[in-house]
Amino acid sequence: MEEDLPEAPIATTPSDVNHTASWRTFRPVIDLKLCTKCNVCWKFCPDDAIAFDGVGFPVIRLDYCKGCAICAEECKPKAITMVKED
Amino acid sequence: MIEIRFHGRGGQGAVIASELLAQAAFLEGKYPQSFPFFGVERRGAPVTAYTRIDDAPIQIRTSITDPDIVVVLDAQLMRTISVTAGLKPDGLLLVNSEKAPDALASSFKGRVATIDATSIALAHGLGSKATPIVNTAVLGALARASGIVTLDSVRKAVGRFVPAKQQANVMAAEDAYQHVVSLAVVP
Amino acid sequence: MTQLVISGNYAQSYAAKLARVHVVSAYPITPQTAIVEKIAEFVASGALPAEYIKVESEHSAMQACISASALGARTYTATSSQGLLLMHELLHWAAGARTPVVMGVVNRAVAPPWSIWTDHGDTMSQRDTGWIQFYGESNQEVLDTTLMAFRLAEHPEVRLPAMVTEDAFYLSHTVEPVDIPGQDQVDAFLPPRERSSTLEVGKAMRLGSFTGPEHYMEFRHKIAKAMVRTRDVFLEIEDDYARITGRNHGGLLPTYKTDDADTVLVTMGTATTTARGVVDAMRADGHKVGLAKLRTFRPFPVQELRDLATRVDRIGVLDRSFTFGAAGAAFTEVAGALYAAPHHPQLRGFVAGLGGRDITAAMVREALLDLLTRDGPESSWVELKSRTEAS
Numbered sequence: 001m002e003e004d005l006p007e008a009p010i011a012t013t014p015s016d017v018n019h020t021a022s023w024r025t026f027r028p029v030i031d032l033k034l035c036t037k038c039n040v041c042w043k044f045c046p047d048d049a050i051a052f053d054g055v056g057f058p059v060i061r062l063d064y065c066k067g068c069a070i071c072a073e074e075c076k077p078k079a080i081t082m083v084k085e086d
Numbered sequence: 087m088i089e090i091r092f093h094g095r096g097g098q099g100a101v102i103a104s105e106l107l108a109q110a111a112f113l114e115g116k117y118p119q120s121f122p123f124f125g126v127e128r129r130g131a132p133v134t135a136y137t138r139i140d141d142a143p144i145q146i147r148t149s150i151t152d153p154d155i156v157v158v159l160d161a162q163l164m165r166t167i168s169v170t171a172g173l174k175p176d177g178l179l180l181v182n183s184e185k186a187p188d189a190l191a192s193s194f195k196g197r198v199a200t201i202d203a204t205s206i207a208l209a210h211g212l213g214s215k216a217t218p219i220v221n222t223a224v225l226g227a228l229a230r231a232s233g234i235v236t237l238d239s240v241r242k243a244v245g246r247f248v249p250a251k252q253q254a255n256v257m258a259a260e261d262a263y264q265h266v267v268s269l270a271v272v273p
Numbered sequence: 274m275t276q277l278v279i280s281g282n283y284a285q286s287y288a289a290k291l292a293r294v295h296v297v298s299a300y301p302i303t304p305q306t307a308i309v310e311k312i313a314e315f316v317a318s319g320a321l322p323a324e325y326i327k328v329e330s331e332h333s334a335m336q337a338c339i340s341a342s343a344l345g346a347r348t349y350t351a352t353s354s355q356g357l358l359l360m361h362e363l364l365h366w367a368a369g370a371r372t373p374v375v376m377g378v379v380n381r382a383v384a385p386p387w388s389i390w391t392d393h394g395d396t397m398s399q400r401d402t403g404w405i406q407f408y409g410e411s412n413q414e415v416l417d418t419t420l421m422a423f424r425l426a427e428h429p430e431v432r433l434p435a436m437v438t439e440d441a442f443y444l445s446h447t448v449e450p451v452d453i454p455g456q457d458q459v460d461a462f463l464p465p466r467e468r469s470s471t472l473e474v475g476k477a478m479r480l481g482s483f484t485g486p487e488h489y490m491e492f493r494h495k496i497a498k499a500m501v502r503t504r505d506v507f508l509e510i511e512d513d514y515a516r517i518t519g520r521n522h523g524g525l526l527p528t529y530k531t532d533d534a535d536t537v538l539v540t541m542g543t544a545t546t547t548a549r550g551v552v553d554a555m556r557a558d559g560h561k562v563g564l565a566k567l568r569t570f571r572p573f574p575v576q577e578l579r580d581l582a583t584r585v586d587r588i589g590v591l592d593r594s595f596t597f598g599a600a601g602a603a604f605t606e607v608a609g610a611l612y613a614a615p616h617h618p619q620l621r622g623f624v625a626g627l628g629g630r631d632i633t634a635a636m637v638r639e640a641l642l643d644l645l646t647r648d649g650p651e652s653s654w655v656e657l658k659s660r661t662e663a664s
Contacts, residue, residue, distance in 0.1 A: 002491035007432060008343075008371040009484055009492050014477040105278075105448050112278045112450055121447035124389070145550035147443045147543040148631040 099221030226259030281444030345470030368403025390629020534563030
């Protein structure tokens with residue numbers, strides 16, 4: 001209903017409440033023994049699906065990762081492999 | 087309504103002269119309107135500016151094609167621009183020139199006046215030899231030759247609205263008021 | 274109140290200062306530059322305690338204003354011609370996000386070929402963006418309307434951005450006497466913006482994010498309704514302004530000598546002043562002519578035009594822009610407004626003054642005589658220079 005909508009097109013929640021990764025077929029898995037913490041995966045991720053843990057290793061945010069594999073492609077030490085979802 | 091057209095070169099102050107004349111007229115309780123016709127303005131390029139003065143609000147917003155008065159801040163412009171185009175036969179042509187008015191009589195059959203505003207401006211330290219700023223001197227001469235505003239109003243307008251060297255500019259206007267030479271119309 | 278002899282550009286600057294704007298962001302362009310230079314002076318000297326955000330383009334200037342406005346700031350910017358066109362995408366954003374930004378626009382012809390002189394092509398091509406549009410006739414009207422525009426744009430029933438335009442050079446660089454209202458008068462008329470901001474600092478929110486087909490039309494309809502309400506709200510605001518300053522510029526479609534007129538010319542901007550003089554002269558010759566000025570183009574004064582149409586036989590529309598493939602922009606809108614009206618005067622369009630060409634008294638007189646006495650084409654270009662004319 002028009003009357004129920006706010007005047008300006010505004011949402012009172014941030015966009016990350018929407019989990020946007022429902023169509024993933026492969027998921028990235030990081031081998032921390034190979035990872036050099038170079039952050040290239042984070043730079044190339046076209047979403048905001050890579051965070052960091054307390055010591056600087058990348059962590060995949062699976063609620064948002066669409067499985068595009070760009071991180072795996074760009075990772076220099078080949079620390080990321082794409083694993084088929086169950 | 088009196089319509090005045092100024093011809094100058096970018097940097098000489100024709101636009102400011104037209105505005106100062108409007109300010110002087112406003113101080114006398116009249117309705118002025120003043121505006122420039124800019125090219126894409128730059129130093130040395132020909133500049134035209136207009137002033138209208140009336141006793142009632144002005145009901146026209148166009149450039150001036152048939153002026154009552156033409157003011158030329160640089161006599162060299164007369165070689166390339168027809169400064170007297172549309173000037174009313176009983177109008178006034180005021181030129182910044184060291185020559186006597188009769189030397190310019192071939193340009194205009196009506197009343198002609200001259201003032202050596204360049205020497206006056208330089209004597210008062212206004213601008214440089216390459217680009218003397220002659221507008222306030224020309225305005226003093228215009229007040230005398232035309233009577234459209236008083237010298238006192240010119241003094242006040244110049245003193246209040248010229249951004250720098252107010253005193254020198256006022257003195258240049260006074261000097262020019264004293265020295266303008268006017269040629270009566272030859273019937 | 275003081276009276277100063279100032280340019281249309283400075284009339285804009287003084288209005289922004291008197292409105293106590295919080296945020297100004299702008300990019301310079303001829304012939305608008307003096308507006309924002311003067312505001313920068315006010316800010317630098319402390320006379321106007323505002324945030325002046327320097328940016329690298331008009332696109333960014335409008336974005337800065339939208340963001341500040343969404344947070345509740347009173348915002349102002351100014352531009353012209355190509356700069357306005359570069360803003361185009363953000364103009365839709367300002368209206369869609371319901372941010373009441375006020376903008377001064379110096380009407381300047383659009384390139385190519387390059388021109389710095391006036392016509393209305395730049396703002397006419399923004400008429401579908403959801404902005405309120407005022408066209409100014411004098412420096413006084415520009416100053417007064419800009420102050421009214423802030424209150425109108427921010428009104429809870431409106432909340433739409435507003436532009437106040439002035440013809441390049443004919444107003445922007447023309448100095449003439451202007452009454453500057455006192456700060457106390459303006460404060461009484463225009464209190465600080467009500468706390469109606471869309472976003473809040475420290476609170477995660479999304480403005481203008483993705484909306485599916487189930488809601489988009491409703492958001493558009495809200496803008497449409499707000500624009501309809503604008504008319505009555507503006508009339509109230511102008512009455513209030515008149516109460517405080519003694520000046521009322523006559524609403525959306527001010528008329529001149531139309532009560533007994535059988536022929537009326539519709540004008541916009543500075544051409545109106547010259548046309549008023551022509552009407553006086555022609556009336557002295559016994560012609561029953563009058564004027565109607567499109568002071569607002571958005572909202573378009575449909576009701577006022579329909580009232581006018583019941584009284585007159587012939588209406589001419591003088592356009593300073595052209596909608597290619599159709600006719601003058603104002604002409605097409607007047608025709609559209611009158612088609613559903615019960616009374617249909619004869620209608621003619623005249624296109625004149627593009628790219629800064631003078632709209633002279635002779636041209637206006639010729640158009641009015643043409644309208645009075647001759648049957649001519651529905652739409653014509655006035656005094657085009659053609660080879661036959663030159664020979």
